[in-house]
Amino acid sequence: MSLGGSGKAMPPGWFVGCGNMGGAMVAGWVRAGRDLSKLTAISPSGREVPGVTVATDYPDEHPDWVWLGHKPYQVEQVAERLAPKAKGAVILSILAGVECASLRRLFPDARAVVRLMPNLPVSHGEGVTGLYSNDADAALKAEISDVIGDLGLAPWGQAEADLTAISTVAGSGPAYVARFVAALAKQAEALGLDADTAHAIALQTVAGTGLMARSSGEGMADLAVRVASPGGSTQAGLDVLDAENGMDELVARTVAAARRRTEEMAAEARG
Ligand SMILES: NC(=O)c1ccc[n+]([C@@H]2O[C@H](COP(=O)([O-])OP(=O)(O)OC[C@H]3O[C@@H](n4cnc5c(N)ncnc54)[C@H](OP(=O)(O)O)[C@@H]3O)[C@@H](O)[C@H]2O)c1
Structure with a gap:
């Protein structure tokens, strides 16, 4: 770079x-x-x-x-x-x-x-x-x-x-990340924070995690383990994301839909 x-x-x-x-x-x-x-x-x-x-x-x-x-x-x-x-x-x-x-x-x-x-x-x-x-x-x-x-x-x-x-x-990724930040902020608001603070902490969490991971080169699985103690609150949240029909499945469906549309547009451009 x-x-x-x-x-x-x-x-x-x-x-x-x-x-x-x-x-x-x-x-x-x-x-x-x-x-x-x-x-x-x-x-x-x-x-x-x-x-x-x-x-x-x-x-x-x-x-x-x-x-x-x-x-x-x-x-x-x-x-x-x-x-x-x-x-x-x-x-x-x-x-x-x-x-x-x-x-x-x-x-x-x-x-x-x-x-x-x-x-x-x-x-x-x-x-x-x-x-x-x-x-x-x-x-x-x-x-x-x-x-x-x-x-x-x-x-x-x-x-x-x-x-x-x-x-x-x-x-497409920045749009997906924007949705994730918004979803995280929505939950921060539901827990009682005002909208501006909720947005700021959600965004800083995503930006800070990305910067830290890029700078350290640490793998994502290891990073998650460092945050989540066994049996603790983060692990309880990860169990939801990791469940069947959780994060992997949602992202797979999201990327597949974008991919299908890319192929349709390529076919249109081929004429
Ligand atoms: N947005 C993304 O995240 C993203 C990511 C990757 C690739 N792309 C690609 O980037 C391209 C542009 O997307 P965009 O979001 O930047 O669209 P956009 O903001 O609508 O910009 C399109 C530009 O094309 C100009 N234009 C319109 N008719 C034209 C013509 N006949 N001849 C020359 N220029 C003309 C427009 O000029 P005026 O302002 O004068 O009308 C405008 O500046 C797309 O092909 C898209 O696939 C976008």
Whole structure:
């Protein structure tokens, strides 16, 4: 993971559709001190993206890297105008469920096609961004790792299916963690705390546990054992989570539903 502040430049190019997720990536690069002077966000509404120049249409220049950050269903329509302007460029797509083969079909003259699956904590340099390409060479992959390393963990998948696995867990994960924090806070409120305190302690418990585990490298089973004494109150709670139809089963059903939807969207994008 990069420590940032390097001032290293982003290759000249465009971020086509720089909304929620594109904006989070830009925020992460700004935070890391990446020089974004050669990156232009293309946004039809001209909505401001702090940290980069915004244009409502493609500038009259040749992009080296083109990031795709619009909605997946727009890819055919966007590619129709963009592909002739992006000949020889690296295509970096964050579009969920749009596979390399579909992108290659739409951008036949691209230098390389790369898929990225970021999650929202990239805005704070604490994200996970799964990466995959079947045609980028080692030098390009190293350059991309450096740029995405500003944003947090950036593992390359060996197969495209690895990217789906990473994104199913890490892309959607912040929403699941948000639900867990909210559920924990709700119970803190039920035990008598005011709403703000309940939220603050639930969030700090999740954040603190994550930071501690990452820093110590301790396994999750060992960590739970350190909290729960045999026969104690935490163990009584864990017995509920560990029971049949408990946490494992709930998370398995959650991930399976997300996975099914990813496959449906990929099938739609294949046309
Ligand atoms: N949100 C996540 O956690 C997450 C995680 C992984 C991947 N992704 C992927 O990120 C992509 C964007 O999601 P989002 O949540 O950031 O959506 P979003 O906030 O709605 O952003 C979409 C952006 O696309 C722009 N746009 C609309 N029509 C366009 C067009 N014809 N040409 C170029 N740009 C156009 C919009 O510009 P205006 O503002 O001007 O309308 C907007 O800036 C999706 O493909 C999604 O699969 C999202």
